[in-house]
Amino acid sequence: MYSPCIRETSEACFQGCCLASLPGFPDPHGTDPKYLSSADVFRYNFALTTVSSLFPNTQFTNHESLPPLDESFSSFNKAYPQYSNTNQADQIRAQEYYHLSMSNHVCLDYIGHGLFSYSQLQSHHMTAPVPSSSSSSAPSLNFSPLELPFFEISYKSVNLNSQILYGGEESELESKIRKRIMDFMNISEADYSMVFTANQSSAFKLLADFYPFQSNRNLLTVYDYENEAVGAMIRASKKRSARVLSAEFSWPNLRIHSAKLKKIILNKRKKRRGLFVFPLQSRMTGARYSYLWMSMAQENGWHVLLDACALGPKDMETLGLSLFRPDFLICSFFKVFGKNPSGFGCLFVKKSSASILKDSTTAASVGIVSLLPATRRSQFPDESATTDIETEQTSKLKLHKDELAAASSSSGPLPVQKISNETLESYEISDVNFKQKGSSSSEIVELEMPLDIPQSLNKDTSVNGYSQIECRGLDHADSLGLILISLRARFLINWLVNALMSLRHPHSENGLPLVRIYGPNVAFDRGPAVAFNVFDWKGEKVEPTLVQKLADRSNISLSHGFLQHIWFSDKYEEEKEKILELRTIGVEGTLGNKKRDKSSSGISVVSAALGLLTNFEDVYNLWAFVSRFLDADFVEKERWRYVALNQKTVEV
Structure with a gap:
């Protein structure tokens, strides 16, 4: 299936905002420019430009032979002169995310x-000022973690x-963040309802629990990698008699096997199709897919869930997506890039499709959450040490409860002067039972407290008051815009792919490549993520988890999948047997609580994902790190280095 974006979308979309991955050049004569359309010539020239960005026809066989950062950046800028137009992103990074540079942390x-x-x-938490655009240095990072x-x-x-159909009470905090998110996602409140979920997996499982799989039996997913959230949906749907189907991806480019997916979507034997779960791109390989798959599914009786979690900032503003409206949409947000990955998920339900959902007899609505004002943990006393002060505060709080309840139910707000600071403090400390849920990194907490706090309490005008909340991370994406973000990501990801492919083991007869890329290689329309593996001089794969650990020691954060x-x-x-790996996983048995082994191939x-704050130095540092595997003794040297540092555990 060829993407219609070139002929149907705006100039902004033509610049690569929503182009789907094409299955090669359409002309049978090959890549000779004289046989190509103007669009294909543009892509062909882009590929040539990418090659020229890193010393044409150069292969690097020694990590010490890599050109230095400044020289590489100069060549990069010559190949992509438009990159300089994106320096606003560098300014935002320097002023608002200066911890990345100060800690030399590469977040991929x-x-x-x-x-x-x-x-x-x-x-x-700091009295030092935020650095201005003219400041040459940022404040010290010697502070207690927030x-x-x-x-x-x-x-x-x-x-x-009931939450979707009738809504519910929400605090001023929830209202402000919900409206800001819907505006950022280019989603109309008139068309969609939204609920906050604990995370991405919760959103997927919630929908699976309430979708009518008994009548619309099929669950069709389009993922070229194992996705934890989709896995939660699959397990929940199977318990409700769903028939799980999946698209397949053709080796070696991992494009959608169009004929097979089309056959499933158009199957005329089933009048009631089911739920079609679709991402516009792979967050693992960077492969992009046409949004027309969603249109085809909907026209043939499927309900459509758009997984927007892997979309880049502002991608929802592409022309195709602005015209297409799926039945359901899921996205996720974290708090602070490079520092705090906790956050929440969002489940959107189109109001005209809300009646599709049916009450579940097997599962409760587990995963829906409320947003509460932040409170430092230091404000909470140890659970095992209840003090006389806490008891006194509890007693004082009880004296005010009738007054608070009356204010909550009345049409007029409670006068602010009647609520003393002492009352607020006792409310925060004494009437809240703090319980940590799960791992410390999740920061998901269960607070046993009344949710009908008077709105007057919500109107805190202090710095920590959430009436003052400013989603500056979203503001930054808005200020950069779709075209600038897309251009920047395209230049950086293609340079990185080309750089990784230039690494070759020394003294091998055929120049054995150090890295293998899975999915798109250099391509104008690839997404800002790359999946790859590192191979040693004997052609054996270095375990992705090991590569990830060694990268972490070099202050580079990667994923594996x-x-x-x-x-x-x-x-x-023949290549299939050499490439595929068999993995045994435990799954629930037919009796529910028993486990059985299942093999998957x-x-x-390893995967690296680029964002709007990624800069050239980040991708260069990843390239330099991977090049160290050209040294046949690199892994062994790292092992001995940790032994020399008296590490208690040697992980490599």
Whole structure:
């Protein structure tokens, strides 16, 4: 299937905002420019430009032979002169996310959208000023880590159906953040309802629990990698008699096997199709897919869920997506890029499709959350040490409860002067039972407290008051805009792919490549993520988890994942056995609580994802790190280095 974006979308979209991955050049004569359309010539020239960005026809066989950063950046700028037009992103990074440069931290494992900036995080806990655009240095990072910044989440005992159909009480904090997110996602409140969920997985599972799989039996997904959130949906849907289907991806480019997917979507034997779960791009490989798959599914009786978690900032503003409206949409947000990955998920339900959802008899609405004002943990006493002061505060709070309840139910707000600071403090400390849920990194908490806090309490005008909340992370994406963000990501990801492919093992007869890229190689329309593996001089794969650990020691954060649903034609049948890995996983048995082993085939990979704050130095540092594997003794040297440092555990 060829993308219609070139002929149907605006000039902004033509610049690569929503172009789908094409299955090669359409002309049978090859890549000779004289046989190509103007659009294909543009792409062809872009590929040539990318090659020229890194010393044409150069292969690097020694990590010490890599050109230095400044020389590489100069060549990069010559190849992509438009990159200089994106320097506003560098200014935002320097002013608002200066921790990345000061700590030399390369963050290539974040997928999603950051709500706030690091500068905002610091303003709550540092007296030093945020550096201005003219400042040459940022404030010191010697500070206590911020706990629960900006907001907390608590689980909410409500029914998803009633929440979607009739809504519910929401605080000023929730209202402001919901409206800001819907504006950022280019979604109309008149068309969609939205609920906050604990995370991305919760949103997927919630929808699976309330979608009518008994009548619309099929669940069709389009993922070239193992996705934890989609896995939660699949497990929940199977319990409700769903028939799970998946698209397949053709080796070696991992494009959608169009004929097979089309056959499933158009199957005329089933009048009631089911739920079609679709991402516009792979967050693992960077492969992009046409949004017309969603249109085709909807026209043939499928309900459509758009997974927007892997979309880049402002991608929802592409012309195609602005015209297409799926039945459901899921996205996720984290707090601060490079510092705090906790956050929440969002489930959007189109109001005209809300009646599709049915009450579940097997599952409660677990996963819906409320947003609460942030409170530092230091304000909470140890649970095992209840003090006389706490008892006194509890007694004082009880004296005010009738007054608070009366204000909550009355039409007029409670006069602010009647609520003393002492009352507020006792409310925060004594009437809240703090419980940590799960791992410390999740920062998901359960707060046993009344949710009907008077609105007057919500109107806190202090710095920590959420009536003052400013989603500066979203503001930054808005200020940069779709075209600038897309251009920047395109230049950086293609340079990185080209640079990784230039690394070759020394003294090998055929120039054995150090790195193998899975999915798109250099391509005008590839997404800002790359999946790859590193191979040693004997051609054996270095375990992705090991590469990830060694990268972490070099202050580079990468992800690892498992590619799956790969289809091999007869041409690659012999290659198939060498490439695919068998993995045994435990799954629930037929009795529910028993486990059984199940084998799955695929490819474990390392993945790097670029965001709007990624700069050239980040991708260069990743290239320099990977090049160190050209040294046959690199892994062994790292092992001995940690032994020399008297590490208790040697992980490599």
